Amino acid sequence: MEADxxxxxxxxxxxxxxxxxxxxxxxxxxxxxxxxxxxxxxxxFAVDANTLYPLLRRLEDQGLLLSEWNTDESRPRKIYRTxxxxxxxxxxxxxxxxxxxxxxxxxTQGERx
Amino acid sequence: xTTTLTDRYVHAVQRSVPEARRxxxxxxxxxxxxxxxxxxxxxxxxxxxRVVLTDLGDPGVLAAQYADRPLHLIxxxxxxxxxxxxLRLLTWIPGAVAxxxxxxxxxxNDSSADAVGAAVSAGFQAxxxxxxxxxxVFAVLERVDVDPGLPGWTVDALPDAPDERDISLVDTVxxxxxxxxxxxxxxxxxxxxxxxxxxxxxxxxxxxxxxxGWLPLLLAVLVANAALEVWKHREGRWTGPIxxxxxxxxxxxxxxFAWLAWRDSLLNPEFVDAVGMNERVxxxxxxxxxxxxxxxxxxxxVDALWKLRRRRLASA
Numbered sequence: 001m002e003a004d005x006x007x008x009x010x011x012x013x014x015x016x017x018x019x020x021x022x023x024x025x026x027x028x029x030x031x032x033x034x035x036x037x038x039x040x041x042x043x044x045f046a047v048d049a050n051t052l053y054p055l056l057r058r059l060e061d062q063g064l065l066l067s068e069w070n071t072d073e074s075r076p077r078k079i080y081r082t083x084x085x086x087x088x089x090x091x092x093x094x095x096x097x098x099x100x101x102x103x104x105x106x107x108t109q110g111e112r113x
Numbered sequence: 114x115t116t117t118l119t120d121r122y123v124h125a126v127q128r129s130v131p132e133a134r135r136x137x138x139x140x141x142x143x144x145x146x147x148x149x150x151x152x153x154x155x156x157x158x159x160x161x162x163r164v165v166l167t168d169l170g171d172p173g174v175l176a177a178q179y180a181d182r183p184l185h186l187i188x189x190x191x192x193x194x195x196x197x198x199x200l201r202l203l204t205w206i207p208g209a210v211a212x213x214x215x216x217x218x219x220x221x222n223d224s225s226a227d228a229v230g231a232a233v234s235a236g237f238q239a240x241x242x243x244x245x246x247x248x249x250v251f252a253v254l255e256r257v258d259v260d261p262g263l264p265g266w267t268v269d270a271l272p273d274a275p276d277e278r279d280i281s282l283v284d285t286v287x288x289x290x291x292x293x294x295x296x297x298x299x300x301x302x303x304x305x306x307x308x309x310x311x312x313x314x315x316x317x318x319x320x321x322x323x324x325x326g327w328l329p330l331l332l333a334v335l336v337a338n339a340a341l342e343v344w345k346h347r348e349g350r351w352t353g354p355i356x357x358x359x360x361x362x363x364x365x366x367x368x369x370f371a372w373l374a375w376r377d378s379l380l381n382p383e384f385v386d387a388v389g390m391n392e393r394v395x396x397x398x399x400x401x402x403x404x405x406x407x408x409x410x411x412x413x414x415v416d417a418l419w420k421l422r423r424r425r426l427a428s429a
Contacts, residue, residue, distance in 0.1 A: 033141065034148035050169045053145060054178035057138070075148075078141045 019047050019055065021097065024090040027065060030081035056080055064089055118162050119146050125172035130180045138179055187251045194263050195251040202243045211236030278349035279424060285346040289339055296335045299328065310387050320381045327369055334366045351424050356417040363413040367406035374402035 022045050026036055033053055040047050059065045064086035070079045082090065123146070127139045146165060153161035169175060177184050187195050215232035219225065254261055302318045310316040319328065341358050348355060373379035377399055385395055 032148070033145045034152070038152075048168070049145070049149065050175050050178070053142065054175065057179060058181070075144055076140070077144050077148075 015045070017093075018097075019045060019052070020059070021090065021093050023052070023055065023059065024064060024082050024086050024093070027080050027082045027086075030079050032070075032077040032079055036080070059086070118166055119143065119150075122146070122166050122169070122172055126176045126179070129173060129176040134179075183255055185255075186248070187255050191251050191254055191263075193266075195247065199244060199247045202247065203240060206243050207236040207240040210239040279351055279420065280345050280349055282346065285342050288342045292335055292339050292342070296332060299332060299335075310383055316384045316387045317381045318384050320378060323373070323379075327373060331366065331369060334362060338362045338366065351417065351421040353421065356421045359417045360414045363410050367410040371403045371406040374399040374406070 019040070022040055022043070023036060026039050026043075031039065033056055034049075036056070037047065037049055037052055040052075056065065060067055060080065064083060065080045066083045067078050067080045070077050123139050123143050126142060127135045130138050146162075146169070149165045150158065150161045153164060156164065174184065176182075211232040214235040215228050218228035218231050299319075303321060303324070304317075305315050341355075341362055344358075345351075345355055370379065377395070379399070379402065380395070390398065
């Protein structure tokens with residue numbers, strides 16, 4: 001039980017930053033908060049609603065997301081999409097993730113030899 | 114129209130986010146909640162609403178996340194500074210306040226029990242004030258976006274590693290406190306004692322005639338003794354000169370006592386009468402003082418020599 005908690009904590013820390021990467025990637029296709037939540041869940045990102053909604057706001061404040069209200073449907077929804085600035089930040093983040101993965105790979109192989 | 118749980122939830126979040134974005138956040142949150150409730154079509158609407166809102170959790174936490182507000186009083190950025198400063202203040206402010214109050218109340222001639230009570234109470238209140246105000250200042254710092262320019266940590270701030278010393282700070286402070294107390298008793302007994310003479314005035318325990326020579330000398334010896342304790346602490350261990358000085362100071366204090374008691378000129382004759390001592394008892398008391406003084410000197414000198422010897426054996 002205790003060991004599970006340890007694993008859970010480490011996984012949480014490992015995934016914390018990846019929600020931003022996933023959101024910026026997914027919102028290249030415009031969508032509203034709940035739709036994004038479902039998309040992320042579908043791809044295996046277990047994000048809580050109470051984490052994601054404030055995060056979207058913060059990303060919008062930082063200019064990484066753009067938003068507009070869609071009033072076409074019966075319920076008005078705030079639609080987010082990744083801004084140009086968001087794209088360039090995303091590129092940096094993705095590059096860093098790739099670098100981390102390759103570093104880990106090399107480290108693992110180095111251990112074997 | 115009755116208010117739904119969602120209304121109440123959204124309101125609870127809205128009221129603790131900045132006013133400028135209150136409406137926008139409320140609108141967005143409501144539409145998201147509605148979406149989530151719709152998605153739970155396995156449950157009836159009321160139940161779904163309950164489940165969704167329960168998952169979203171405490172609206173206060175959500176609002177804090179929206180507003181980027183800390184959910185702690187003092188965070189890691191300031192905690193250590195806060196803690197160190199508070200400990201530093203607590204080490205001397207309450208004690209100093211207690212001492213001042215003690216002195217003032219004593220001078221005002223109230224009973225010493227009252228003085229001690231007032232001092233303890235004042236010291237405690239000072240400690241509470243220190244804790245409260247330090248905490249308030251740092252809790253505010255945590256919440257405003259300014260750089261207070263507090264000194265950061267440097268390697269120079271590292272504490273000294275404990276070196277091997279025979280004489281700890283506690284030993285020294287204890288010795289100094291006792292020396293101070295002894296000095297205070299020597300002086301105060303002249304004005305306030307627990308014995309009243311026939312006219313109801315306090316009677317000095319020691320012969321007031323001694324103030325023209327012996328008592329100032331004893332006080333001077335006490336000052337020398339305090340200086341010796343400080344020197345001892347700086348050295349950190351027993352050395353030949355320190356043992357010699359300890360013996361001299363100890364003798365310089367005890368011998369006058371013994372000598373005066375031997376000649377029966379130590380105790381105040383008025384005091385002797387007031388407590389009803391007869392000639393024989395007075396003789397015993399004087400002998401007792403002489404014997405006590407000699408024993409104390411012997412103990413101090415032997416103890417110092419013993420510690421010096423142990424030290425030499427250990428370092429040999």
